[in-house]
Amino acid sequence: MNMTITDFVGYLSAFLTTLAFVPQALQSWQTRDLSGVSLPMYSLFSLGVAGWLVYGLMIASWPIILANSITLMLACVVLYLKLTHKH
Numbered sequence: 001m002n003m004t005i006t007d008f009v010g011y012l013s014a015f016l017t018t019l020a021f022v023p024q025a026l027q028s029w030q031t032r033d034l035s036g037v038s039l040p041m042y043s044l045f046s047l048g049v050a051g052w053l054v055y056g057l058m059i060a061s062w063p064i065i066l067a068n069s070i071t072l073m074l075a076c077v078v079l080y081l082k083l084t085h086k087h
Helices: 005-019 022-031 039-059 062-084
Strands: none
Touching (some): 005 062, 039 062
């Protein structure tokens, strides 16, 4: 695979922005405390990530596809927990 600097920046940025959601998803899963999580924000965010995923598929951009697939899964875990674990 011949990676250009553009590819590198894309993959690095995708990795970092996706990794940023792991702590929230893990904390939410472990504690089931989602009192500080905004349902409207995560709902809109998840829709936006789904849009980015569709866009990535349309232009066949692997950094966008991979990052948004993983981020959407993490955001959906938080949304699911928020909707099912009311305190």
